[in-house]
Amino acid sequence: MGYDDMVEKTLAALWAASDSGRMPVVCDNSSCSEGLVVAAEKAAEKHPEFHPLRIVDAVDFAAEHVLPHIDITDRLETLAVHPTCSSTRAGSNANLNKLARSVAASVIVPDAWGCCAFADDRGMLHPELTASATAAESTEIEHATFDAYVSCNRTCEIGITRATGHPYQHILKVLDRLTAPAIDDSSTPG
Structure with a gap:
């Protein structure tokens, strides 16, 4: 109710x-x-x-309404992508990968990616669930280094960051960073 x-x-x-x-x-x-x-x-x-x-x-x-109208001013060499259960069910992974390919020359989605088991706040209360669920994915990328690590859901980003030790962030943050004009601090007093 x-x-x-x-x-x-x-x-x-x-x-x-x-x-x-x-x-x-x-x-x-x-x-x-x-x-x-x-x-x-x-x-x-x-x-x-x-x-x-x-x-x-x-x-x-x-992917559909912003990407066609922006210029990517800088590109990463490598990018690791963690899709989510929700993006998979919603059919958004193609667009997640499209955004990833627009900002990086090499995009890797680990073969062993899967549910991070963070499940809203469950991963905060029981981090061992996330550690167990992401063990294979973590092993797959632990010896590789990427310029950035992205996903599309904040709690999943927290969970996969904890599991892998790599700082995952939303793909739109990376897109924004690589398209935003640089701020010229030289004209600012102080």
């Missing part, structure tokens, strides 16, 4: 913020994007007024 109440409140707020579904709702965390899509689909049966609320993951939005 609490879940249903929060879904209705959230979708009503998103419906209003999206100008009654005219604009897409872009979400920057793959598990949240997936959760909102599922919630919207279920709620549409009970509340058809929320149709056609469009939830779009930021990875998909960036």
Whole structure:
């Protein structure tokens, strides 16, 4: 009942913020994007007024609507990518890889990648679950060095960072860093 109440409140707020579904709702965390899509689909049966609320993951939005309009000012040599359960179920991995290939000459998705078992806060409470779930992936990349390590979900990034010892971050942070103009501090007093 609490879940249903929060879904209705959230979708009503998103419906209003999206100008009654005219604009897409872009979400920057793959598990949240997936959760909102599922919630919207279920709620549409009970509340058809929320149709056609469009939830779009930021990875998909960036690949389709941002990437064609930007110049990558710098490229990395190597990039390790950790897809997520949610990006896999949502079909976003192709766009995750598209963004990765736009910023790096060599993109590696470990063969042994899989669920990091972080599961919202479960990985914080039981880090041994994540360590066990990511052991094969960690072994696969432990002796390699990459210019950056990316994913598309903050809790997964925390889990895989802990498991591998490498600093995983959202692919959009790397994309932003490689497209943002440099700030000239020489004209700033102080």
